[in-house]
Amino acid sequence: MLDYLVFIGRFQPFHLGHLQVVKAALERAGKLIVICGSARQARNPQNPWTVPEREAMLRAALPPEMQDRVFVVGCSDRMYNDQQWVTEVQSLVDKVIAVDTASLGSREAQFKVGIVGSRRSKHTYYLDLFPQWQRVEVPEIAGIHASQVRRNLFADGGAGLCADKLPAPVYESLQAFRTGDIYFNLEAEWRFVQDYRRAWSAAPYPPTFVTVDAVVIHSGHILLVRRKNLPGRGLWALPGGFINQDELVKDAVIRELRDETRLKVPAPVLAGSIRSSRVFDHPHRSLRGRTITHAFLIELTPTGEGLPKVRGGEDTERAKWVPLFEFNRMEAELFEDHFYIVNWFLGQI
Incomplete structure (x- = not known):
């Protein structure tokens, strides 16, 4: 025994x-x-x-x-x-x-x-x-x-x-x-995901979606956005989204970053600040279906002017700089696998 x-x-x-x-x-x-x-x-x-x-x-x-x-x-x-x-x-x-x-x-x-x-x-x-x-x-x-x-x-x-x-x-x-607010919020998200999957259910093969995410680090802070829409409404996330049919993934991450945070840093500077990238492809990372993301680590150089100003975009309620020590306590507030993506990159810095 x-x-x-x-x-x-x-x-x-x-x-x-x-x-x-x-x-x-x-x-x-x-x-x-x-x-x-x-x-x-x-x-x-x-x-x-x-x-x-x-x-x-x-x-x-x-x-x-x-x-x-x-x-x-x-x-x-x-x-x-x-x-x-x-x-x-x-x-x-x-x-x-x-x-x-x-x-x-x-x-x-x-x-x-x-x-x-x-x-x-x-x-x-x-x-x-x-x-x-x-x-x-x-x-x-x-x-x-x-x-x-x-x-x-x-x-x-x-x-x-x-x-x-x-x-x-x-x-x-x-x-x-079933009678509480938590259930009603989760049920709404479940219905959104079912409708999302139903939209591509007639495809000859299950589609694989490709997205990008930006891990932006500046002076011991990371840039996060609060999601405005389902799925994950109200959760904090990395700036990112789906790539367009006519762009490279590197261009997509800069576009999504600027659209979602209104970050006051020129696109060429952002592109030149990319330090590394990695594909994150866990089969169950997203409830929406098979979704592979290309994440980019962008390290911005301190300029003596403090953290660049940011604000929410069309798809985000808010954007803000979060101290890294505070981020490490936010696992329960992060969308999908974004907490683990960030921690992978932090282990490489």
Whole structure:
């Protein structure tokens, strides 16, 4: 019998399949560490619930005798750096064990740790990133998918929400969730995305969209815009957008940057300030469909006149310079994967 098992997932929401895994895991280990992914992302139709809300669902579904044997912690996504993600998961597990065993005066190395996972699932490649933990197979319930639960939650006002796939307390909490402002905002975004996808559904092949994003750094600040329209209305984002059919990606990023921020820097200076670029192509980076972005790092040289003036454009409510130390606390306010894009570039500076 293992001392601890680790169960990694997003649990959006916690359903009967998850519950069966938790119960089976607790038959094979003394305690279970549940790690909720997408811990600090902004709410969207794919990630509607915060870590505390997901923990509340899980605990509402657990019998009393299991409560003290389950720990729940949140982990950020690291779309473009697996090693950062692995390091955070390892650190979270280490901290949970350290706190849980503090009174014993023992070290983690003396405990047997495993990880829950199935080789039959196509979404568990990450299990190979933890060779130090024993992999434990647990039975799964076929036909239960959180993505389908979310679709039913947002379609037709949630009328088709599937009670047979959810623990009763979770079903009740989702019914209550449907009556709040958060739900109505997410439902509007979900409908926007469905209409967006429907517009190109008749294409002979699913289209791949190409966008650009500008990571503009000046004197320890980064330039952000607040989105005016769906999707991501009200969230902060990098200046950027879709490329036109007749322009190069480098020209597109300068155009979008100037249109969205009214940045008072000549286009030739902006182009000459490009320090590096990278393609960010995670398949799930955008709910709108397969969207590949070309991001450019633009470092502006201080001139002694302070930060250049900026203001919102046609598609943005506002533009502002944000100190980098403050930006690092804004993960839950950023659109799509923009937080991770910026952090990749900051690691190269």
